[in-house]
Amino acid sequence: GNSVTQMEGPVTLSEEAFLTINCTYTATGYPSLFWYVQYPGEGLQLLLKATKADDKGSNKGFEATYRKETTSFHLEKGSVQVSDSAVYFCALKGSYKLIFGSGTRLLVRP
Amino acid sequence: NAGVMQNPRHLVRRRGQEARLRCSPMKGHSHVYWYRQLPEEGLKFMVYLQKENIIDESGMPKERFSAEFPKEGPSILRIQQVVRGDSAAYFCASSEDSGENQPQHFGDGTRLSIL
Numbered sequence: 001g002n003s004v005t006q007m008e009g010p011v012t013l014s015e016e017a018f019l020t021i022n023c024t025y026t027a028t029g030y031p032s033l034f035w036y037v038q039y040p041g042e043g044l045q046l047l048l049k050a051t052k053a054d055d056k057g058s059n060k061g062f063e064a065t066y067r068k069e070t071t072s073f074h075l076e077k078g079s080v081q082v083s084d085s086a087v088y089f090c091a092l093k094g095s096y097k098l099i100f101g102s103g104t105r106l107l108v109r110p
Numbered sequence: 111n112a113g114v115m116q117n118p119r120h121l122v123r124r125r126g127q128e129a130r131l132r133c134s135p136m137k138g139h140s141h142v143y144w145y146r147q148l149p150e151e152g153l154k155f156m157v158y159l160q161k162e163n164i165i166d167e168s169g170m171p172k173e174r175f176s177a178e179f180p181k182e183g184p185s186i187l188r189i190q191q192v193v194r195g196d197s198a199a200y201f202c203a204s205s206e207d208s209g210e211n212q213p214q215h216f217g218d219g220t221r222l223s224i225l
Contacts, residue, residue, distance in 0.1 A: 004152075008141055026134055031210065032210045032211050034213065036216075041218075042218050042219075043116075043152070043216040043217050043218040043219050044113075044200055044203075045168070045174075045216070046202065046213045046214075046215065046217040049211075049213055051210070051211045089152055089153070094209065094210070095157055095208070095216075096143075096165075096166070096208035097155045097158070097169075098145075098153070098155065098164070098203075098214055099141075099155070100152035100153045100154075101152055102150075102152045103150075103151070103152050
């Protein structure tokens with residue numbers, strides 16, 4: 001069946017450091033891929049998405065590229081801020097269901 | 111606020127009571143999804159509804175749980191005779207249609223605590 005695997009957290013970085021959060025998936029067909037962010041006590045906000053191979057999603061300095069050959073959708077940001085501290089979820093959507101990874105907590109220190 | 115609205119934000123129930131969670135989708139959205147998030151875990155799909163119809167309830171426990179999305183009013187997730195293991199955050203999402211490329215927009219969730 002479809003599944004998503006994310007790197008375990010927490011990931012702790014200093015402000016302005018480079019961020020990578022790894023995400024790989026297993027799926028039949030060609031699902032759409034998403035990154036969501038969850039701030040404490042809140043719901044999930046869509047961060048970015050990609051709908052086909054080699055698509056790059058980007059938003060607020062975050063980027064992720066849909067790599068079919070490696071079944072990956074790694075999240076990157078060149079320079080993180082304290083306000084980026086949150087839990088990040090990678091997800092795939094094969095039909096109407098979102099299938100989530102377990103989340104990666106990011107802590108950014110000033 | 112035109113986003114997905116869930117209430118209550120926090121709900122405390124004693125074992126054996128009923129919990130009723132409400133979700134109003136974004137304006138113009140007729141597709142509603144419920145997910146459950148256990149502590150330190152990702153979200154797990156529970157049920158998908160369109161107006162007056164349950165499309166897929168494969169992620170919902172067969173007993174004690176039910177969901178509806180009536181023609182008028184919010185979607186309701188109902189848990190009867192709650193147990194400690196029902197303690198979780200329950201999130202509702204909505205979308206304009208169910209296409210693969212359509213993102214789902216989430217509410218802020220209801221955090222259910224069972225005493």
